[in-house]
Amino acid sequence: MEHDTGELGSRDKVLLAAMTMFGEDPGARLSVRAVASRAGVSTGSLRYHFPTQRELQDEVLTRIYDLVVTDERIHDSTVPARDRLVGCLRQVLTRVGVGTQARDGMRKVVEEFVAPEPTEELHAAYLAIEREVRRRLEYWLTVLTNEGALPDGDNTRRARFLITVVNGLGLERALPAEDSILQSETDTLYTAVDCVLGP
Amino acid sequence: MEHDTGELGSRDKVLLAAMTMFGEDPGARLSVRAVASRAGVSTGSLRYHFPTQRELQDEVLTRIYDLVVTDERIHDSTVPARDRLVGCLRQVLTRVGVGTQARDGMRKVVEEFVAPEPTEELHAAYLAIEREVRRRLEYWLTVLTNEGALPDGDNTRRARFLITVVNGLGLERALPAEDSILQSETDTLYTAVDCVLGP
DNA sequence: ACCTGAACACCGTTCAAGT
DNA sequence: ACCTGAACACCGTTCAAGT
Numbered sequence: 001m002e003h004d005t006g007e008l009g010s011r012d013k014v015l016l017a018a019m020t021m022f023g024e025d026p027g028a029r030l031s032v033r034a035v036a037s038r039a040g041v042s043t044g045s046l047r048y049h050f051p052t053q054r055e056l057q058d059e060v061l062t063r064i065y066d067l068v069v070t071d072e073r074i075h076d077s078t079v080p081a082r083d084r085l086v087g088c089l090r091q092v093l094t095r096v097g098v099g100t101q102a103r104d105g106m107r108k109v110v111e112e113f114v115a116p117e118p119t120e121e122l123h124a125a126y127l128a129i130e131r132e133v134r135r136r137l138e139y140w141l142t143v144l145t146n147e148g149a150l151p152d153g154d155n156t157r158r159a160r161f162l163i164t165v166v167n168g169l170g171l172e173r174a175l176p177a178e179d180s181i182l183q184s185e186t187d188t189l190y191t192a193v194d195c196v197l198g199p
Numbered sequence: 200m201e202h203d204t205g206e207l208g209s210r211d212k213v214l215l216a217a218m219t220m221f222g223e224d225p226g227a228r229l230s231v232r233a234v235a236s237r238a239g240v241s242t243g244s245l246r247y248h249f250p251t252q253r254e255l256q257d258e259v260l261t262r263i264y265d266l267v268v269t270d271e272r273i274h275d276s277t278v279p280a281r282d283r284l285v286g287c288l289r290q291v292l293t294r295v296g297v298g299t300q301a302r303d304g305m306r307k308v309v310e311e312f313v314a315p316e317p318t319e320e321l322h323a324a325y326l327a328i329e330r331e332v333r334r335r336l337e338y339w340l341t342v343l344t345n346e347g348a349l350p351d352g353d354n355t356r357r358a359r360f361l362i363t364v365v366n367g368l369g370l371e372r373a374l375p376a377e378d379s380i381l382q383s384e385t386d387t388l389y390t391a392v393d394c395v396l397g398p
Numbered sequence: 399a400c401c402t403g404a405a406c407a408c409c410g411t412t413c414a415a416g417t
Numbered sequence: 418a419c420c421t422g423a424a425c426a427c428c429g430t431t432c433a434a435g436t
Contacts, residue, residue: 168367195394
């Protein structure tokens with residue numbers, strides 16, 4: 001008959017604590033001790049479920065992005081425009097995934113579109129995907145423009161810029177990284193979005 | 200009549216030690232204790248001359264890159280700061296190449312660092328490279344900061360952002376693209392640089 | 399002015415010991 | 418199987434004390 005988090009396993013307690021902390025401050029450090037103590041769990045237990053700090057952060061990333069329902073988000077004007085746009089970009093990154101998924105994804109992209117001699121077909125196939133993503137991004141930017149949150153301007157260009165940033169982040173998810181990846185990804189997303197939204 | 204480093208002041212001893220260590224392994228950590236002990240100096244003394252670890256690393260960078268003449272570009276103050284920074288980023292992208300070279304390069308990166316299960320060695324190897332690039336970028340930013348072209352701020356964060364953009368552009372060079380890539384790359388570089396330099 | 403080294407408040411990871 | 422918490426080997430920074 002518990003009404004707190006007592007029924008949760010340690011793993012979930014840790015995850016809940018980490019996500020809460022991330023929610024409170026997306027730039028937070030999420031150190032072992034900070035998260036463990038917030039979760040009411042020992043550092044050893046945290047390590048048992050997440051053998052490395054990076055694994056914890058990856059899991060947090062996945063969960064966070066799963067929660068975000070996106071397209072609604074861009075219309076929710078109670079939230080600052082920059083947060084909404086960052087949320088949308090995060091949604092794009094969700095599909096990239098983390099860990100093995102991110103690495104497999106990048107491997108496939110390279111196998112399919114980079115390694116082979118670029119035929120007409122391949123070219124067209126990739127461009128179709130790329131255009132799809134850009135359209136989506138442009139749509140989000142349009143919403144913000146109509147709302148007055150984003151000055152009139154070349155939204156295609158802006159979208160291309162944001163896509164490049166997301167591509168860079170996606171690649172970095174597949175590559176080895178320091179374990180502060182969660183924090184620096186947030187930094188970069190906000191930097192890019194602020195850049196587009198202007199002063 | 201000393202023939203060792205005995206005549207050097209502590210500050211120089213520290214600098215010499217740090218630069219030697221950097222020379223031996225550009226991926227080295229250059230921690231307070233490691234450098235101080237190598238220099239035969241107390242941590243307190245090191246701190247006296249370099250109030251912060253960042254200041255030490257910046258000084259090392261400056262000395263190192265002042266030796267390497269390749270970066271004349273960043274020092275040429277007859278050119279606007281943004282153009283110089285974009286030039287430097289282009290220099291990084293030069294190594295990525297275009298066409299077949301870019302595709303081969305990306306394939307190799309993926310083969311080497313993405314596809315295999317990430318061992319400790321691989322991880323360290325990649326991080327060393329990454330850190331090297333970031334240091335270089337930070338150095339460029341420091342030059343602009345000292346010059347007054349760039350407000351004081353977190354240059355590490357700025358460097359990370361620019362690296363992500365360059366990573367994105369590199370990936371896009373390897374992928375199929377519309378033929379306006381040159382133009383959109385320039386757009387993106389300037390957007391990113393302006394974003395960093397501020398209004 | 400310059401230098402020392404201990405102390406502080408942190409890291410992430412490991413591990414013997416418990417249940 | 419899961420969890421504990423101490424211990425380890427590191428960080429960067431501060432500071433009273435010396436010369």
